[in-house]
Amino acid sequence: MAETPINGAHRVKFVTLGCKLNFSETATLGATLARHGIPTAKEGETPDICVVNTCSVTELADKKCRQHIRSLVSKYPGALVIVTGCYAQLKSKEIAAIPGVGMVLGSEQKADVMQHIERWFNDPQNVVEVTPTPQIRRFSPSCECGSRTRYFLKVQDGCDYYCSYCTIPYARGRSRSGTIAILVAQAREVAAEGGREIVITGVNIGDFGKNTGERLIDLLRRLDEVEGIERYRISSIEPDLLTDEIIEFCAQSRAFMPHFHIPLQCGSDAVLKLMRRHYGSALFAAKVERVRSLMPDAFIGVDVMVGSRGETAECFAESYDFISGLDVQHLHVFPYSERPGTMALRIPHVVPQAEKSERVARMIALSDAKQREFIGRYIGTVRPVLMEQPQPGHPMHGFTDNYIRVTVPPTESAVNTIVPVRLLSVNDDLTVNAEPATTH
Numbered sequence: 001m002a003e004t005p006i007n008g009a010h011r012v013k014f015v016t017l018g019c020k021l022n023f024s025e026t027a028t029l030g031a032t033l034a035r036h037g038i039p040t041a042k043e044g045e046t047p048d049i050c051v052v053n054t055c056s057v058t059e060l061a062d063k064k065c066r067q068h069i070r071s072l073v074s075k076y077p078g079a080l081v082i083v084t085g086c087y088a089q090l091k092s093k094e095i096a097a098i099p100g101v102g103m104v105l106g107s108e109q110k111a112d113v114m115q116h117i118e119r120w121f122n123d124p125q126n127v128v129e130v131t132p133t134p135q136i137r138r139f140s141p142s143c144e145c146g147s148r149t150r151y152f153l154k155v156q157d158g159c160d161y162y163c164s165y166c167t168i169p170y171a172r173g174r175s176r177s178g179t180i181a182i183l184v185a186q187a188r189e190v191a192a193e194g195g196r197e198i199v200i201t202g203v204n205i206g207d208f209g210k211n212t213g214e215r216l217i218d219l220l221r222r223l224d225e226v227e228g229i230e231r232y233r234i235s236s237i238e239p240d241l242l243t244d245e246i247i248e249f250c251a252q253s254r255a256f257m258p259h260f261h262i263p264l265q266c267g268s269d270a271v272l273k274l275m276r277r278h279y280g281s282a283l284f285a286a287k288v289e290r291v292r293s294l295m296p297d298a299f300i301g302v303d304v305m306v307g308s309r310g311e312t313a314e315c316f317a318e319s320y321d322f323i324s325g326l327d328v329q330h331l332h333v334f335p336y337s338e339r340p341g342t343m344a345l346r347i348p349h350v351v352p353q354a355e356k357s358e359r360v361a362r363m364i365a366l367s368d369a370k371q372r373e374f375i376g377r378y379i380g381t382v383r384p385v386l387m388e389q390p391q392p393g394h395p396m397h398g399f400t401d402n403y404i405r406v407t408v409p410p411t412e413s414a415v416n417t418i419v420p421v422r423l424l425s426v427n428d429d430l431t432v433n434a435e436p437a438t439t440h
Contacts (some may be wrong), residue, residue, distance in 0.1 A: 009036045013047035013076075015068050018055025018237045022085060024152030026053045027144030029084075029113065036114050049080045049117065054087035056171060058337035062087055064332065066098065073100030077436050080120050082113070086171035139176045139211075143186040143198075149388040149416050151195045152235075152395045155183055155219065156202030160210070164276045164343040165308060167337060169201060175207045180214050181365040184222045191228030196416060197386050198223070199233045206241020226252045230418060231386060233402070236261040236303075239287045240279040247287075251294035258298035259403045260291055261332075263304045267322030274347055281322050292327050298401035299374070300328040306363055307356030308336035309347035318358055324366060329374040329403075331367035335360050368430070374428050375404055382437045384420050387414040397431070406434040 004031065012033050016026040029051065030040055041047040050072040065087045072081055082094050084105040092104045102120050105113065143211060158170050158175040175182035190198060200223075202208065208216040212314040232255050236244075239262050250256040262284070266272055291298050304323065306316070323331065335356050338345065350422045351359075382399035387408070390396040395407040396414065397419075408414075408423055420437040 010049060011041035011045050011047045012038050012049040012051060012172050013041045013072070014051050014053065015072065016053045016251050017065060018053075018057065018061065018085065018349050019201075020152055020199060021154060021157075021203060022053050022055060023083075024142045024144060024154045024201050025140075025147075026051070027054070027148075027152065028140075028142040028154075032113065047076060049081055049082065050076055051082045051084065052407055054083060054085035055105050056085075056087040056090050056167060058334060059339070060335075060337060062091070069095070069098055069101060073098070080117065080244060082117075086168065089171040090167060097351060100333065106212050134202070135369055139178055141178055141182065141186065143190060145190075145195065145427070147396060149386060150197045151190045152201050153183065153186060153190075153198045153227070154178075154201050155297075156205050156208045158202045160207065161204070161278065162276065162343070164274060164347070165339065167339045167342060170341070172203050174249055175204055176211045177202075177208045177214070179212055180219050180222055183219060184226060187223050187226045187229055191226055194416065196229065196418065197231035197233070198229055199235050201235045204238065204241075205234060205235045216241075217243070218255070220246065220249060220256065224255050230255055232256045233259050233403075234261070236263060238263060238278070239284045242287055244290060247290050247294060257401050257403070258295040259300075259401075260298060261301040261303075262287060263303040263324070265303060266308065266311065267319035270320065271308060271311050271315050274310040274344075275305075281404070285326065287321075288326050288328060297402045299330070301330040301332060301403075302326070302328045304331045304333050304363055305336050306333060306359045307351040309351070310349050311336075311351055312349060314354075320362065320366070323363070330371050331363055333363040333367060371430050375430065375432060376421075378402075378404060379425065379432075380423065382420050382422050384418050385434070386418050387411075387416065405430070406432045408436065 012030070014026050014030060016022050034040070038049065052065065052068055052072065055061040069081065069083060080102040081100055081104040082105060083101060088095055088104050089106050092106065095101055095104050096134065103116055105116065139157055143151060145151040156177045158173045160175045163168055187198060208214070208219060237260070240260060264284055265275055265277060267281055270422060272280060287299060291300060302323070383402070383404065385398040385400050385406055387396055387398040390410045396410040397405060397407055399405055404423065406423065408421060421434040422437045424433045424435060
């Protein structure tokens with residue numbers, strides 16, 4: 001295929017919704033288009049291609065996707081609007097019916113995006129709807145940073161666990177992975193480009209290697225050996241797949257940060273059983289305790305679903321009390337949403353919307369209190385921070401090794417470098433004002 005198959009100076013705008021895996025795949029898509037002469041539109045430029053990479057984890061996520069799609073259609077009339085991602089995979093007909101949408105791509109078809117773009121520009125009156133495959137078999141590699149300092153390395157895709165509330169296995173297909181050799185080669189390429197930090201992403205990272213006969217722990221060991229990469233983070237890993245071996249390795253490794261994100265969903269064992277999760281609260285608590293014992297400074301994030309079917313007032317109280325007692329730092333709280341075709345719809349007890357909203361608010365307040373208390377432990381201390389590219393006129397941001405987001409006065413020479421900073425005070429948004437430690 002020619003490097004520039006379309007005549008004219010085209011620009012593309014990306015909107016990414018959902019998880020870190022989506023951001024990784026968007027960045028890879030952007031790099032693909034750039035290689036074919038279609039760069040990302042800069043601030044103030046009018047794009048003639050818009051790509052929305054969607055999420056479908058909840059009905060609210062679907063709604064936000066539709067809002068973004070309609071906004072782009074309205075703002076850039078005549079542009080090719082491409083919709084891809086999980087929402088496109090699950091509800092392609094619904095998206096194709098939105099006036100102004102030019103293309104709907106299933107997850108498997110993104111690799112062939114250029115030929116579909118050419119097809120549309122040859123006949124822009126027709127919607128290109130590439131029928132999504134029910135079960136995606138191919139692993140599509142992805143390792144890009146886009147406009148970010150940190151790179152996102154996709155090591156795994158798909159999920160084999162059909163939790164009662166979830167449609168992701170239908171959107172992403174069965175679990176599959178890249179090989180250790182290929183992924184390590186990608187990490188070396190990042191180092192050669194000057195990248196310092198890699199976030200390891202996937203749908204269910206703990207199942208890495210099920211189709212290749214390899215193990216996640218062996219991948220982590222090989223990545224830790226890559227010269228030039230100073231930081232790794234594991235974006236999310238299921239508690240029953242977060243082995244003691246992985247925790248112990250990360251605690252003594254050269255480059256893996258004291259930072260874990262572990263999905264819980266609910267602190268009630270009765271609800272976890274209804275959700276068809278593969279662990280109980282005791283196992284989850286043991287994993288948190290193991291991390292804390294080996295990495296006292298670790299930041300632990302937790303996914304919490306509130307108001308699911310079967311979550312009675314007693315179950316919620318049990319969940320709230322359990323989470324209150326955990327030494328975790330942040331709760332990613334989201335309300336349960338009915339998803340067509342899921343087994344959860346068979347569960348009789350439905351939480352009223354008002355009650356669901358109240359429970360969400362309580363969990364978010366608990367999260368804020370936990371995160372503020374954690375940050376308070378480190379005010380006045382010095383931590384290493386990877387500095388990110390600031391927006392014009394705004395402070396420079398970065399994350400400490402244990403995932404505290406700090407703001408410092410912008411210094412262009414500090415971008416993409418790891419510098420020691422002293423944490424000074426916490427802001428209302430839970431960022432921390434800091435200064436270079438060398439100023440004292």
